[in-house]
Amino acid sequence: MKGWEKNIRRVVPYVPGDQPAGERLIKLNTNENPYPPAPGVKRALKEMDYDRLRKYPDPASLALTDCLAAYYGVEKDQVFVGVGSDDVLAMAFLTFFNSEKPILFPDISYSFYKVWAELFEIPYEMVALDEGFHILPKDYYRENGGVIFPNPNAPTGLLLGLEQVEDILQHNQDVIVIVDEAYIDFGGRSALSLLDRYENLLVVQTFSKARSMAGMRIGFAVGSPRLIRAINDVKYSYNSYTMNMPSLILGVEAVRDEAYFKETVGKIVKTRERAKERLGQLGFTFPDSMANFIFAKHEKAAAVRLFEALKERQIYVRYFAGPRLENYLRITIGTDEEMEELYRFLEGYLEEDGWKAQKNI
Numbered sequence: 001m002k003g004w005e006k007n008i009r010r011v012v013p014y015v016p017g018d019q020p021a022g023e024r025l026i027k028l029n030t031n032e033n034p035y036p037p038a039p040g041v042k043r044a045l046k047e048m049d050y051d052r053l054r055k056y057p058d059p060a061s062l063a064l065t066d067c068l069a070a071y072y073g074v075e076k077d078q079v080f081v082g083v084g085s086d087d088v089l090a091m092a093f094l095t096f097f098n099s100e101k102p103i104l105f106p107d108i109s110y111s112f113y114k115v116w117a118e119l120f121e122i123p124y125e126m127v128a129l130d131e132g133f134h135i136l137p138k139d140y141y142r143e144n145g146g147v148i149f150p151n152p153n154a155p156t157g158l159l160l161g162l163e164q165v166e167d168i169l170q171h172n173q174d175v176i177v178i179v180d181e182a183y184i185d186f187g188g189r190s191a192l193s194l195l196d197r198y199e200n201l202l203v204v205q206t207f208s209k210a211r212s213m214a215g216m217r218i219g220f221a222v223g224s225p226r227l228i229r230a231i232n233d234v235k236y237s238y239n240s241y242t243m244n245m246p247s248l249i250l251g252v253e254a255v256r257d258e259a260y261f262k263e264t265v266g267k268i269v270k271t272r273e274r275a276k277e278r279l280g281q282l283g284f285t286f287p288d289s290m291a292n293f294i295f296a297k298h299e300k301a302a303a304v305r306l307f308e309a310l311k312e313r314q315i316y317v318r319y320f321a322g323p324r325l326e327n328y329l330r331i332t333i334g335t336d337e338e339m340e341e342l343y344r345f346l347e348g349y350l351e352e353d354g355w356k357a358q359k360n361i
C-alpha cells in the first residue's frame with residue numbers, strides 16, 4: 001500500500017437507478033414523471049438569454065425562494081433551495097444532525113440517509129418497520145439526535161397521516177425532525193401546516209417527481225427562520241452558487257402553472273389506482289401506495305427473474321436486493337399506454353411461468 005492510499009476516504013456510495021438510453025424503452029424505474037414539465041417552462045427555456053450564463057447566478061436564489069414562499073403561504077425567510085432535494089437533505093444532515101446521540105430513520109426507507117450518515121460520521125439507528133411495512137410513531141419516542149423519514153415512505157409508498165406525523169413531532173421537541181415529502185403531492189397531507197407550531201420541523205420537497213423536472217435538479221426545504229438561517233450558513237460555507245441560472249428561471253415557471261401541475265398529478269393518481277386493480281388481478285400484492293410507484297410482489301414469480309425478463313423487453317423497473325425487499329419490484333406509474341404494455345407483458349409472462357412451474361422446468 002502506498003503512503004497516500006491510507007489518506008483516501010473510503011465510502012459506500014448510494015446507487016441510483018439505471019438511466020438507460022433508447023427510444024422505445026418504458027422507464028418505470030426512478031419515479032420520474034411521465035408527463036413533460038409545464039408549458040411555461042418550455043417557453044422560458046426557448047426565450048432564455050444565453051448571455052446571462054456569463055455571470056454568476058443570484059447566490060440567494062430569491063426569485064425561486066420568494067415564489068415558493070408565496071405558493072405555500074410562508075414567509076420569505078422560511079424557504080431554502082438546493083440542487084435537488086438530495087442536496088437539500090445532505091445540507092440538512094450537515095447542519096442539524098450534530099448530536100452524540102444517534103439519529104433515527106426507518107430501516108426500509110430512502111437508502112441515501114444511511115449513506116449521508118456514514119459520510120458525515122453521524123451516529124444513526126435504523127428503526128424497523130412493522131410487519132406490514134408501517135412506520136410506528138411510538139418507535140420514535142426514545143432519546144435521539146434527530147429524526148428523518150419520508151412521507152409517503154419509499155419504496156413502500158405508505159403514507160403517515162398528519163396526526164401521526166404530529167405525534168412524532170410532539171415526542172421529539174428537543175431535536176430537529178425532517179419530513180422528506182418527495183411524494184406528498186400524490187395523495188398526502190403535507191406537514192407544512194404544522195410549521196407554525198413546531199420550530200424544529202423541516203419539510204423537504206422536490207421538483208423531480210410531481211413537477212416533472214428531475215433533470216433540472218431543484219429541491220427545497222421549508223422551516224422556521226432559525227432553521228433556514230442555519231442551513232444557509234452551512235451552504236455558504238460550502239458552495240455559494242448552488243443553483244444555476246436556468247434552474248432559477250424554469251423553477252419559477254413550473255410553480256406558476258398550478259393548473260397544469262394539478263392536472264398531471266391527477267392523471268398519475270388515476271393511473272395508479274387503476275394499476276392497483278390490474279396488478280391485483282394479476283396476483284400481485286402491495287402496500288397501498290400514496291406515491292407515484294407501487295411496491296409489488298408476486299406469490300409465484302421471483303422478483304429478480306421478472307425484473308430481468310422485463311428488462312429484456314425494454315421495460316425498466318427497480319429491484320432492491322436485501323432482506324424483506326428481495327421479493328418486490330418497485331414500479332413507477334407511467335402513462336396509461338406504458339402501463340397497458342406492462343400489464344400485457346405480465347399477463348404473458350405469468351401464464352408461461354405458471355405453465356413452467358406445473359411442468360417443473
Ligand SMILES: *Cc1c(COP(=O)(O)O)cnc(C)c1O
Nearest residue numbers: 084085086110150182206208219
Ligand atoms: C427522489 C427522492 C429524493 C431526491 O430527489 P431529488 O431528485 O434529489 O430532488 C429524496 N427523497 C426521496 C424519498 C426520494 O424518493
